[in-house]
Amino acid sequence: MSVAVLRFPGSLDHESAARAVTAAGGEARYVWHAEEELPAGTTAVLLPGGFSYGDHLRPGAIASRAPVMDAVRRHAAEGGLVLGICNGFQVLCEAGLLPGALRPNATLSFVCRQVELDVADPGTPFTRDLPARLSVPVKNHDGAWFGDPSDARVVLRYAGENVLGSVDAVAGVANREGNVMGLMPHPEEAVDPLLGSVDGLGIFAALARA
Protein backbone atom coordinates (compact mmCIF):
# COMPACT_ATOMS: atom_id res chain seq x y z
CA MET A 1 0.00 0.00 0.00
CA SER A 2 2.82 2.41 0.83
CA VAL A 3 5.24 2.86 -2.04
CA ALA A 4 8.69 4.33 -1.33
CA VAL A 5 9.66 6.53 -4.31
CA LEU A 6 13.44 6.95 -4.10
CA ARG A 7 15.09 10.28 -4.89
CA PHE A 8 18.73 10.60 -5.87
CA PRO A 9 20.51 13.83 -6.80
CA GLY A 10 19.37 14.22 -10.41
CA SER A 11 16.14 12.21 -10.18
CA LEU A 12 13.55 13.90 -12.40
CA ASP A 13 10.50 11.71 -12.72
CA HIS A 14 9.67 11.10 -9.05
CA GLU A 15 6.61 13.38 -9.19
CA SER A 16 5.04 11.68 -12.19
CA ALA A 17 5.92 8.29 -10.69
CA ALA A 18 4.26 9.23 -7.38
CA ARG A 19 1.24 10.57 -9.28
CA ALA A 20 0.91 7.25 -11.12
CA VAL A 21 1.01 5.35 -7.81
CA THR A 22 -1.76 7.60 -6.48
CA ALA A 23 -3.77 7.18 -9.69
CA ALA A 24 -3.59 3.41 -9.17
CA GLY A 25 -4.94 3.74 -5.64
CA GLY A 26 -1.65 3.57 -3.71
CA GLU A 27 0.14 5.91 -1.35
CA ALA A 28 3.56 7.27 -2.39
CA ARG A 29 6.28 8.52 -0.04
CA TYR A 30 9.55 10.08 -1.20
CA VAL A 31 12.70 8.61 0.30
CA TRP A 32 16.07 10.41 0.01
CA HIS A 33 19.01 8.30 -1.19
CA ALA A 34 21.04 8.93 1.96
CA GLU A 35 18.49 7.13 4.17
CA GLU A 36 19.65 3.78 5.45
CA GLU A 37 16.17 2.39 6.08
CA LEU A 38 12.91 2.47 4.17
CA PRO A 39 9.98 4.08 6.05
CA ALA A 40 8.11 1.71 8.34
CA GLY A 41 5.20 0.15 6.48
CA THR A 42 6.87 0.30 3.05
CA THR A 43 5.35 -2.41 0.87
CA ALA A 44 6.96 -1.58 -2.48
CA VAL A 45 9.88 0.47 -3.81
CA LEU A 46 9.93 2.58 -6.97
CA LEU A 47 13.14 3.94 -8.50
CA PRO A 48 12.12 6.75 -10.88
CA GLY A 49 13.71 8.10 -14.04
CA GLY A 50 16.14 10.96 -14.37
CA PHE A 51 19.89 11.43 -14.49
CA SER A 52 21.14 10.49 -11.03
CA TYR A 53 24.60 11.97 -10.43
CA GLY A 54 24.49 13.44 -13.93
CA ASP A 55 24.96 9.94 -15.44
CA HIS A 56 28.64 10.25 -14.47
CA LEU A 57 30.83 7.16 -14.91
CA ARG A 58 27.90 5.03 -16.15
CA PRO A 59 24.16 5.78 -15.84
CA GLY A 60 23.00 4.49 -12.46
CA ALA A 61 26.48 3.43 -11.33
CA ILE A 62 26.98 5.89 -8.48
CA ALA A 63 23.34 5.83 -7.33
CA SER A 64 23.49 2.02 -7.14
CA ARG A 65 26.05 2.40 -4.32
CA ALA A 66 23.91 4.87 -2.29
CA PRO A 67 23.11 4.02 1.36
CA VAL A 68 19.40 3.45 0.64
CA MET A 69 20.24 0.67 -1.81
CA ASP A 70 21.20 -1.72 1.00
CA ALA A 71 17.67 -1.30 2.35
CA VAL A 72 16.28 -1.91 -1.15
CA ARG A 73 18.36 -5.11 -1.39
CA ARG A 74 16.93 -6.34 1.91
CA HIS A 75 13.38 -5.46 0.79
CA ALA A 76 13.91 -7.39 -2.47
CA ALA A 77 15.47 -10.38 -0.68
CA GLU A 78 12.36 -10.61 1.50
CA GLY A 79 10.21 -10.81 -1.64
CA GLY A 80 9.07 -7.17 -1.64
CA LEU A 81 8.25 -5.52 -4.97
CA VAL A 82 10.87 -3.24 -6.53
CA LEU A 83 10.28 -1.39 -9.80
CA GLY A 84 12.87 0.66 -11.69
CA ILE A 85 11.88 2.95 -14.53
CA CYS A 86 14.48 4.30 -16.99
CA ASN A 87 17.31 5.59 -14.76
CA GLY A 88 15.81 3.42 -12.00
CA PHE A 89 16.25 0.39 -14.29
CA GLN A 90 19.87 1.40 -14.88
CA VAL A 91 20.38 1.68 -11.09
CA LEU A 92 18.91 -1.80 -10.48
CA CYS A 93 21.16 -3.35 -13.15
CA GLU A 94 24.23 -1.59 -11.74
CA ALA A 95 23.22 -2.79 -8.27
CA GLY A 96 23.15 -6.38 -9.52
CA LEU A 97 19.46 -6.73 -8.66
CA LEU A 98 18.58 -7.19 -12.33
CA PRO A 99 20.56 -8.90 -15.11
CA GLY A 100 22.29 -6.98 -17.87
CA ALA A 101 23.40 -3.40 -18.44
CA LEU A 102 22.11 -0.36 -20.34
CA ARG A 103 24.34 0.94 -23.13
CA PRO A 104 24.12 4.10 -25.26
CA ASN A 105 21.33 3.90 -27.84
CA ALA A 106 22.50 2.49 -31.18
CA THR A 107 21.53 5.79 -32.81
CA LEU A 108 23.75 7.68 -30.31
CA SER A 109 20.84 10.05 -29.91
CA PHE A 110 18.28 10.87 -27.25
CA VAL A 111 15.15 8.98 -28.28
CA CYS A 112 11.83 10.51 -27.21
CA ARG A 113 8.75 8.92 -28.75
CA GLN A 114 5.72 6.75 -28.14
CA VAL A 115 6.49 3.04 -28.56
CA GLU A 116 4.53 -0.19 -28.52
CA LEU A 117 5.57 -2.98 -26.18
CA ASP A 118 4.69 -6.67 -26.14
CA VAL A 119 4.37 -8.39 -22.79
CA ALA A 120 6.77 -11.32 -23.05
CA ASP A 121 6.05 -12.68 -19.56
CA PRO A 122 2.63 -12.04 -17.96
CA GLY A 123 3.67 -14.16 -14.95
CA THR A 124 5.11 -11.37 -12.78
CA PRO A 125 3.04 -9.23 -10.39
CA PHE A 126 3.88 -6.19 -12.54
CA THR A 127 2.80 -7.60 -15.88
CA ARG A 128 -0.21 -9.66 -14.78
CA ASP A 129 -2.77 -6.89 -15.37
CA LEU A 130 -1.23 -5.40 -18.51
CA PRO A 131 -2.75 -5.59 -21.98
CA ALA A 132 -0.76 -7.96 -24.26
CA ARG A 133 0.44 -4.90 -26.18
CA LEU A 134 0.84 -1.49 -24.60
CA SER A 135 1.58 2.00 -25.84
CA VAL A 136 3.98 4.04 -23.65
CA PRO A 137 6.68 6.66 -24.30
CA VAL A 138 10.46 6.20 -24.12
CA LYS A 139 12.82 9.09 -23.40
CA ASN A 140 16.47 8.26 -22.87
CA HIS A 141 19.97 8.29 -24.29
CA ASP A 142 21.34 5.10 -22.71
CA GLY A 143 18.52 2.61 -23.02
CA ALA A 144 19.90 -0.23 -25.12
CA TRP A 145 19.75 -3.31 -22.90
CA PHE A 146 22.77 -5.57 -23.19
CA GLY A 147 22.90 -9.03 -21.70
CA ASP A 148 22.13 -12.68 -22.32
CA PRO A 149 18.36 -12.97 -22.92
CA SER A 150 18.51 -16.73 -22.29
CA ASP A 151 19.82 -15.98 -18.82
CA ALA A 152 17.33 -13.19 -18.01
CA ARG A 153 13.61 -13.11 -17.35
CA VAL A 154 12.54 -10.88 -20.25
CA VAL A 155 9.15 -9.33 -19.48
CA LEU A 156 8.76 -6.63 -22.16
CA ARG A 157 9.98 -6.30 -25.74
CA TYR A 158 9.68 -3.49 -28.25
CA ALA A 159 7.04 -4.40 -30.83
CA GLY A 160 8.06 -3.67 -34.40
CA GLU A 161 11.07 -1.40 -34.54
CA ASN A 162 13.79 -2.02 -31.92
CA VAL A 163 14.10 1.74 -31.37
CA LEU A 164 17.10 1.77 -29.01
CA GLY A 165 19.08 -1.18 -30.35
CA SER A 166 18.58 -3.52 -27.37
CA VAL A 167 19.75 -7.11 -27.56
CA ASP A 168 16.70 -9.16 -28.61
CA ALA A 169 14.56 -5.96 -28.52
CA VAL A 170 14.42 -6.19 -24.73
CA ALA A 171 12.54 -3.29 -23.09
CA GLY A 172 12.22 -4.70 -19.58
CA VAL A 173 13.49 -7.58 -17.44
CA ALA A 174 12.70 -9.07 -14.06
CA ASN A 175 14.69 -11.15 -11.59
CA ARG A 176 14.05 -14.90 -11.48
CA GLU A 177 11.51 -14.53 -8.66
CA GLY A 178 9.61 -11.81 -10.54
CA ASN A 179 9.48 -9.35 -7.61
CA VAL A 180 12.09 -6.97 -9.05
CA MET A 181 11.49 -5.46 -12.48
CA GLY A 182 13.01 -2.70 -14.57
CA LEU A 183 12.06 -1.13 -17.88
CA MET A 184 13.33 1.74 -19.99
CA PRO A 185 9.93 3.05 -21.23
CA HIS A 186 7.84 5.24 -18.94
CA PRO A 187 4.55 3.64 -17.86
CA GLU A 188 4.01 6.53 -15.41
CA GLU A 189 3.44 8.72 -18.48
CA ALA A 190 0.66 6.40 -19.63
CA VAL A 191 -1.84 6.45 -16.76
CA ASP A 192 -4.39 9.03 -17.88
CA PRO A 193 -6.43 9.47 -21.08
CA LEU A 194 -5.04 13.02 -21.26
CA LEU A 195 -1.59 11.49 -21.80
CA GLY A 196 -2.86 9.48 -24.75
CA SER A 197 -2.66 6.07 -23.06
CA VAL A 198 -3.64 4.37 -19.82
CA ASP A 199 -1.76 1.16 -20.65
CA GLY A 200 0.81 1.70 -17.89
CA LEU A 201 -1.68 1.73 -15.03
CA GLY A 202 -1.51 -2.03 -14.44
CA ILE A 203 2.14 -1.79 -13.35
CA PHE A 204 1.26 0.76 -10.66
CA ALA A 205 -1.79 -1.22 -9.61
CA ALA A 206 0.66 -4.01 -8.72
CA LEU A 207 2.64 -1.60 -6.52
CA ALA A 208 -0.50 -0.19 -4.95
CA ARG A 209 -1.75 -3.69 -4.09
CA ALA A 210 1.51 -4.83 -2.52
Place this chain on the structure above:
Amino acid sequence: MTRVVVTVMPKEGVLDPQGQAVRGALGRLGFGDVTDVRIGRRIELQLTGDDPEGQARRMCDELLANALIEDYSVAVEG
Protein backbone atom coordinates in the same frame (compact mmCIF):
# COMPACT_ATOMS: atom_id res chain seq x y z
CA MET B 1 51.74 9.41 -3.41
CA THR B 2 51.41 7.04 -6.34
CA ARG B 3 49.74 7.81 -9.63
CA VAL B 4 47.68 4.97 -11.06
CA VAL B 5 46.06 5.14 -14.48
CA VAL B 6 43.00 3.00 -15.06
CA THR B 7 41.81 2.43 -18.62
CA VAL B 8 38.26 1.18 -19.12
CA MET B 9 37.20 -0.05 -22.56
CA PRO B 10 34.00 -1.53 -23.96
CA LYS B 11 34.39 -5.30 -24.23
CA GLU B 12 34.87 -6.93 -27.62
CA GLY B 13 31.43 -7.69 -29.01
CA VAL B 14 29.69 -4.88 -27.12
CA LEU B 15 28.32 -2.31 -29.54
CA ASP B 16 30.30 0.93 -29.27
CA PRO B 17 28.12 3.48 -31.10
CA GLN B 18 30.47 6.30 -30.10
CA GLY B 19 33.41 4.56 -31.75
CA GLN B 20 31.29 3.80 -34.82
CA ALA B 21 30.23 7.45 -35.13
CA VAL B 22 33.83 8.65 -34.89
CA ARG B 23 34.96 6.05 -37.39
CA GLY B 24 32.35 7.32 -39.85
CA ALA B 25 33.44 10.93 -39.34
CA LEU B 26 37.13 10.03 -39.84
CA GLY B 27 36.22 8.27 -43.07
CA ARG B 28 34.40 11.38 -44.30
CA LEU B 29 37.52 13.44 -43.50
CA GLY B 30 39.53 11.22 -45.82
CA PHE B 31 41.14 8.90 -43.25
CA GLY B 32 40.28 5.83 -45.28
CA ASP B 33 42.77 3.58 -43.48
CA VAL B 34 40.71 3.51 -40.27
CA THR B 35 39.05 0.11 -40.01
CA ASP B 36 37.78 0.37 -36.43
CA VAL B 37 37.49 2.88 -33.59
CA ARG B 38 36.72 2.02 -29.99
CA ILE B 39 36.34 4.65 -27.30
CA GLY B 40 36.85 4.11 -23.60
CA ARG B 41 37.71 6.09 -20.49
CA ARG B 42 40.95 6.99 -18.75
CA ILE B 43 40.82 7.48 -14.99
CA GLU B 44 43.81 8.91 -13.11
CA LEU B 45 44.02 8.10 -9.40
CA GLN B 46 46.37 9.61 -6.84
CA LEU B 47 46.80 7.01 -4.10
CA THR B 48 48.54 6.74 -0.77
CA GLY B 49 49.09 3.50 1.08
CA ASP B 50 50.43 0.09 0.18
CA ASP B 51 49.48 -1.89 -2.89
CA PRO B 52 48.16 0.89 -5.12
CA GLU B 53 47.64 -1.57 -7.97
CA GLY B 54 45.56 -3.94 -5.83
CA GLN B 55 43.56 -1.02 -4.47
CA ALA B 56 42.88 0.25 -8.00
CA ARG B 57 41.80 -3.23 -9.14
CA ARG B 58 39.35 -3.49 -6.26
CA MET B 59 37.98 -0.05 -7.19
CA CYS B 60 37.49 -1.26 -10.76
CA ASP B 61 35.68 -4.39 -9.60
CA GLU B 62 33.43 -2.46 -7.22
CA LEU B 63 32.67 0.72 -9.18
CA LEU B 64 34.96 1.99 -11.94
CA ALA B 65 34.13 -0.72 -14.50
CA ASN B 66 31.08 -2.87 -15.20
CA ALA B 67 32.49 -6.35 -15.85
CA LEU B 68 29.50 -7.27 -18.01
CA ILE B 69 30.27 -4.70 -20.68
CA GLU B 70 33.75 -3.33 -19.95
CA ASP B 71 37.37 -4.49 -19.56
CA TYR B 72 39.91 -2.53 -17.58
CA SER B 73 43.66 -2.29 -17.24
CA VAL B 74 45.68 -0.74 -14.44
CA ALA B 75 49.10 0.94 -14.80
CA VAL B 76 51.12 2.19 -11.84
CA GLU B 77 53.07 5.26 -12.93
CA GLY B 78 54.98 5.74 -9.66
